[in-house]
Amino acid sequence: MEIRFADYRFLREELVLYKNDELIPLKRNQALLLDFFLSSPDKIHSKEAIINCVWQDKVVSEQVVFQTISQLRSVFGDAAIRTFSKKGYQWQLPILPTDPISDSASASEKEQMANRQNTSNKFKYLIVSTAIAASLLMGLAFHYTDQSSKKDQASLYTFEDKEPSEESFSAIFKQALKQTTAFSAKIAKTDHRLTSRQSFLTPKLSWQQARLDAQDWLFWGKTYSSDKGTFIHFGLSRNNIHWQSYLFAKDTHRLAKVLAERLNQLEQLGLFSHSMAELDINQLLSMNKKAPSDPDVLLLLADHYINIQHFDVALTYLQRLLHLDSSYASSAYQAKAHWHIGKIYKMRQQFEQATNSLNTMSAILANTPLWALSFENIKTNAWLNYEQSDYDAVFDVLEQGLALGKKQADPLTLFELHILYSILSQKTFNDEKKYQHLSDAQSLLLKHDLDDSNFAVIYYHFALFASDKAKAIPYLERILALPRTADNYWIQDSAFEKLVIYYTERQDFSTALGLFKEPTISAKKLVLKAKVHLADNSNSKIAQPLLQKAFEQARLEYNIHTGLEAALLLYRLSNDPKVRAEYMAYIESNAKPIWLEKHNVILADN
Numbered sequence: 001m002e003i004r005f006a007d008y009r010f011l012r013e014e015l016v017l018y019k020n021d022e023l024i025p026l027k028r029n030q031a032l033l034l035d036f037f038l039s040s041p042d043k044i045h046s047k048e049a050i051i052n053c054v055w056q057d058k059v060v061s062e063q064v065v066f067q068t069i070s071q072l073r074s075v076f077g078d079a080a081i082r083t084f085s086k087k088g089y090q091w092q093l094p095i096l097p098t099d100p101i102s103d104s105a106s107a108s109e110k111e112q113m114a115n116r117q118n119t120s121n122k123f124k125y126l127i128v129s130t131a132i133a134a135s136l137l138m139g140l141a142f143h144y145t146d147q148s149s150k151k152d153q154a155s156l157y158t159f160e161d162k163e164p165s166e167e168s169f170s171a172i173f174k175q176a177l178k179q180t181t182a183f184s185a186k187i188a189k190t191d192h193r194l195t196s197r198q199s200f201l202t203p204k205l206s207w208q209q210a211r212l213d214a215q216d217w218l219f220w221g222k223t224y225s226s227d228k229g230t231f232i233h234f235g236l237s238r239n240n241i242h243w244q245s246y247l248f249a250k251d252t253h254r255l256a257k258v259l260a261e262r263l264n265q266l267e268q269l270g271l272f273s274h275s276m277a278e279l280d281i282n283q284l285l286s287m288n289k290k291a292p293s294d295p296d297v298l299l300l301l302a303d304h305y306i307n308i309q310h311f312d313v314a315l316t317y318l319q320r321l322l323h324l325d326s327s328y329a330s331s332a333y334q335a336k337a338h339w340h341i342g343k344i345y346k347m348r349q350q351f352e353q354a355t356n357s358l359n360t361m362s363a364i365l366a367n368t369p370l371w372a373l374s375f376e377n378i379k380t381n382a383w384l385n386y387e388q389s390d391y392d393a394v395f396d397v398l399e400q401g402l403a404l405g406k407k408q409a410d411p412l413t414l415f416e417l418h419i420l421y422s423i424l425s426q427k428t429f430n431d432e433k434k435y436q437h438l439s440d441a442q443s444l445l446l447k448h449d450l451d452d453s454n455f456a457v458i459y460y461h462f463a464l465f466a467s468d469k470a471k472a473i474p475y476l477e478r479i480l481a482l483p484r485t486a487d488n489y490w491i492q493d494s495a496f497e498k499l500v501i502y503y504t505e506r507q508d509f510s511t512a513l514g515l516f517k518e519p520t521i522s523a524k525k526l527v528l529k530a531k532v533h534l535a536d537n538s539n540s541k542i543a544q545p546l547l548q549k550a551f552e553q554a555r556l557e558y559n560i561h562t563g564l565e566a567a568l569l570l571y572r573l574s575n576d577p578k579v580r581a582e583y584m585a586y587i588e589s590n591a592k593p594i595w596l597e598k599h600n601v602i603l604a605d606n
Contacts, residue, residue: 003038004096006076010038017075024075025449029054033068037081037091046088063481153181154272156219156236157188157212168252169196169221169232175256182267188218196222196235197372197412198451200244202485203237205453214239215274224369228328230255231370236271240278243271245296246332269294293324295333302340308558311344328368335364335373339380346384354384371408375401379420391428398424411448415441419457426465434465455479456488460495469502476502480515493524500528509536523562526550530569544573551583560590568599 003010009018015031017024026034032054036045047065055064069081069089082090156177158170177185188210199206199220207218221234229250236243247262249255269287270276276283281304287297298321305314321337324330342357358381365374378401385393398421405414418441425433442458444450459479463472479495482488496515503512512532516525527550530543547566554563564587571583587596 005038005093008076010034012038026075027071027449029068030071030075034072037089038095041091041095044084044088044090049088063478067478067481153184154267155186155216156183157186157210157216158219159188159210168223168225168230169234172223172232172252172256172259173219173221173234175253176259176263179257179260180264182272183263186216188212195412196220196233197410199237200233200235201412202451202453202483203235203242204239205451205483205485207237207239208483212238217272222372224371226369231332231368232259233332233370233372234259236266241271241276242279243296248329248331265291265294269297295321295324295330298324299333299336299340302337306340306344309347309560310558311348315341315344331364331368332370332373335361335368335370335377338364339373339376342384343380346380346387349387351384351388358384371404372413375404375413375417378404379416382420382424386424386427394424394428395421411444412450412454415444415450415454418444419461422461426461438462438465451483453483453485453488456482456491456495460491463495463498473499473502496525497528500532504532504535507535523550523553523557523559523566526553527562527565527569530566534569544570547573555586564591564595 001012003012007019008024010016011018012035015026015028015035017026017031017034033050036050036053047062050065051062054068073081076093080091080093082092084090158173174185177183199218203218206220210218212218216238218237219234221232224231224233229248230252232245232247232255234245234247243266245262245266247255247258249258266272269290270283271279271287279300281301284297284301284304287294288301291297298317302314302317302321305311305317318337318341321333324333326334338357338361342354342361345351345354345357358377361377362374365377378397382394382397382401385391385397398417401417402414402421405417418437421437422434422441425431425437438458438461445454445458456479459475459482463475463479466472466475476495476499479488479492480499482492484492500512500515503509503515509532513529516529518525521529526546530546530550533543533546547570551563551566551570554560554566567583567586571580571587574580574583591599
């Protein structure tokens with residue numbers, strides 16, 4: 001059925017919208033909401049009715065409804081949907097009469113059409129039934145000989161839609177699986193259009209959107225070709241386990257063999273074990289013991305120790321990686337090792353050494369097609385120049401990045417660069433560029449239908465640029481309604497903290513505490529929750545157990561910053577000299593001079 005209004009026509013069965021003869025792209029939830037409004041245009045629909053119809057069994061917040069309505073208003077104008085306070089929403093654009101020709105068939109004509117359709121359906125049913133029976137008979141013939149070999153196979157799912165470089169990867173992947181019996185290839189169905197680059201940034205979200213069983217793996221990748229040969233960058237994800245590898249060969253036939261060998265190596269390392277729930281430090285150390293020269297394991301170990309700020313340990317693993325292989329085939333690993341080393345030096349404020357490492361990374365990549373790694377180099381270089389107050393160099397580097405993104409025609413890369421440009425413009429007090437590049441980023445997000453999780457950084461910067469805290473609150477709330485990913489988790493955590501602080505400062509303690517919805521929360525959130533209780537009439541009886549749990553959890557996770565926060569508050573709350581001495585010992589052992597100086601008054605008063 002087709003519904004017409006203004007210059008638009010909406011095909012309800014296909015959920016497709018046209019303006020005159022131009023297709024207007026809509027996301028699925030937008031199309032479902034439009035269909036819901038057009039089905040009863042005169043009715044005022046409550047938020048609950050909208051959620052039940054559009055999102056059905058999914059648990060979503062009211063903020064998602066507001067956001068989707070706002071998106072429809074951006075297409076049809078603000079007047080298209082009217083808000084009725086405490087009642088709901090109503091469609092406003094008049095529905096035009098339907099084409100009389102389409103409804104003019106007589107009852108007898110309709111009956112004849114129905115009879116023809118029934119006959120056709122019976123014939124199709126007969127053909128399909130015969131085909132199914134034949135397939136079952138063939139399947140039974142192979143069942144017993146093939147069953148034992150397939151029962152232990154790991155299922156690797158890939159997406160159907162491909163970019164050119166992903167199509168090349170898919171062909172190599174299919175050839176590789178013909179050379180190993182440990183895996184089976186299947187197609188993942190999803191309503192989302194996910195590029196390989198998006199999956200590398202948000203592996204867990206991509207796995208969730210593929211709607212796989214708990215033991216199934218999502219597998220994706222991209223090829224980078226040059227006259228010397230082809231690199232493959234592939235990723236694997238299964239819930240809380242994520243893996244990446246780089247491979248190289250001079251031709252695709254050899255590359256398929258190398259990929260098959262690498263998958264078998266990962267299987268022997270235990271990556272595909274059903275018993276593995278997550279890839280924690282103990283698993284990585286066990287893998288490193290089995291394969292001390294595995295480059296991916298060395299990178300993951302280095303990354304772990306960087307995250308907990310054990311930089312010297314991280315450098316040890318990175319130096320091991322650099323000593324393994326310096327050939328062209330290992331360019332990706334050599335480049336990533338120097339990149340991590342450069343980041344460590346940057347964090348230590350050793351700018352000359354950081355510059356040298358990033359320059360070495362750039363030189364390694366110069367003769368390779370690995371442009372995605374060059375992009376990471378550009379981002380880190382921009383921040384490095386900012387920390388040295390060389391603002392001209394900052395924007396020169398960013399312009400190089402934009403040129404690279406346009407050359408590769410990669411919308412996600414351009415989106416990230418415009419966001420970074422906006423952030424650094426804000427920090428260098430250039431308001432014109434700040435808003436220009438934020439707007440450019442938002443346009444890319446909408447034009448190319450990038451994943452909704454990318455909205456987090458847009459909303460975050462609208463919140464940062466807001467003229468006062470109250471105006472930032474709606475943006476922060478929108479952030480919490482978005483999917484949580486490996487790329488935006490820090491934004492969600494920061495938004496959560498800002499909201500808790502905002503409501504606590506206004507003594508709206510019930511709203512602040514209402515934000516803590518998860519049954520299991522991090523050490524940082526336990527400290528935040530304790531601070532709310534302390535602000536609410538200094539309720540230390542509730543706050544103290546929360547802080548003790550946070551302190552214990554932070555120490556187990558090597559989370560020094562949160563551990564210091566919890567220890568300082570526990571030190572102030574305790575009256576037992578022995579307990580206070582324990583917390584003071586932790587503070588003195590882990591706090592840097594700048595932290596001690598900042599909190600010296602509190603420590604001196606106690």
